[in-house]
Amino acid sequence: MTRRAATPDRTGQGRKLAVVVVGLAVVVVAMLCAFALPSVHNGPHDIPVGVTGSRDATAALAKALSGEEWDVTTYDDAKAVKAAVENRDVMGGVVLSPGRITAYTATAGGAQSTAALTSMVTALAKQQQADVTVTDLRPFTSDDPRGAGFSSAALPMIFGGMIPALLLSRLFPGHAGLRLRLAGGIAFAVVAGFAVAALLQYGTGSLSGTYWITSLGLSLGMGALALTLLGLESLLGVAGYGLGAAVIMLLGNPLSGLSSGPHWLPNGWATLGQLLPPGASGSLLRANAFFAGTGAGGPALTLGCWVLFGLVLILLADRRGTRKAAADEPAAQAQLV
Structure with missing residues (x-):
């Protein structure tokens, strides 16, 4: 008895099925990468922050924020820091003065970055036993404050x-x-x-x-x-x-x-x-x-x-x-x- 060879139609369908299966597997893996990897590694990454104050105070703060979370730029005065936040050169600003720390934020530019900056400034003020003031220069609307x-x-x-x-x-x-x-x-x-x-x-x-x-x-x-x-x-x-x-x-x-x-x-x-x-x-x-x-x-x-x-x-x-x-x-x- 002779064995019947596979027909071209069946061979073509088998190849098509293989392509579909592999393609779907690639899509699933791509979906996992796109959703999972950024979520696993999310968090503050090089958030631009403007800082002003005395030379020693700004140098100490820049050293404390020298990790991958922050990207610190020093400005001449508080007015320049505020303008940098409003012009979106930085996500937030910190003004260091004796006994007081003032933070300028822009929640509408990134709520989570603003929260991270506010938390950092609050911790710094507590460490230095200084008063802290946080001013949101670009908030979400009053009708939808959480955006x-x-x-x-x-x-x-x-x-x-x-x-x-x-x-x-x-x-x-x-x-x-x-x-x-x-x-x-x-x-x-x-x-x-x-x-x-x-x-x-x-x-x-x-x-x-x-x-x-x-x-x-x-x-x-x-x-x-x-x-x-x-x-x-x-x-x-x-x-x-x-x-x-x-x-x-x-x-x-x-x-x-x-x-x-x-x-x-x-x-x-x-x-x-x-x-x-x-x-x-x-x-x-x-x-x-x-x-x-x-x-x-x-x-x-x-x-x-x-x-x-x-x-x-x-x-x-x-x-x-x-x-x-x-x-x-x-x-x-x-x-x-």
Whole structure:
């Protein structure tokens, strides 16, 4: 009796199954790395702090804070320290004077970093038996003092890019619907950005910036996500969309630093998070909503690059579709003849 050889279909299905199993395993491991590793190693990392006072006092404090948790810069006087906090050059400032320690913080710049700085200053004042005063120069709003509404904006911004890209790809498929998908993605980003900003600023009272500037920033963030995913789907199909969505959810979301601020993540992870659309969107929202646009240039440029990347992908997909249609037209005419 002869043994029947495996059919090509079964061999192909076996390979496909192996690829799916390995791919899912890689996704699970990537998810674990993205969520677990930053959490295990989170905490203060090179939090910039401004210090002023007598030479001996500032030298002693700088020596005490010489670990990886703090990055100390010395300023000439208290006015310079306060300006550095307001301009986001440092996360907080410490003014040392005989019998008193004054701390300037910016809770809206990073609540956990502010808490760490406040705890450090309180311990230092207790050690030196000095009075301590903590002034929050950039707090969250009085309606939302813990910044819960601001922190909750991460997922709406992410899904505001993912869901329209998915729906538009299904409703207007193929090369014929490409331009409709592009127009729909841009329109949705603008409308959703203004709607989310209105809810956070006037509904929950969580934001305090100029409404239309904050809205445009949110629209830019959602547009960066939507156009990138639309471009990946148009050029690479479902696999492209899945890859982009996985990167956004598995890396962009946990590394965005929206609730904690980037200085609470390990340095490499924090840098990566700020280069991805969710992290850049969160930083842009923070700058516009609480710091009058100070520090908005970097994240806005990052999001602009992602928008350009998405547009390039869509342009490539459009040209490929045009060439394919031109190549198919003579064959269709020949069949009619």
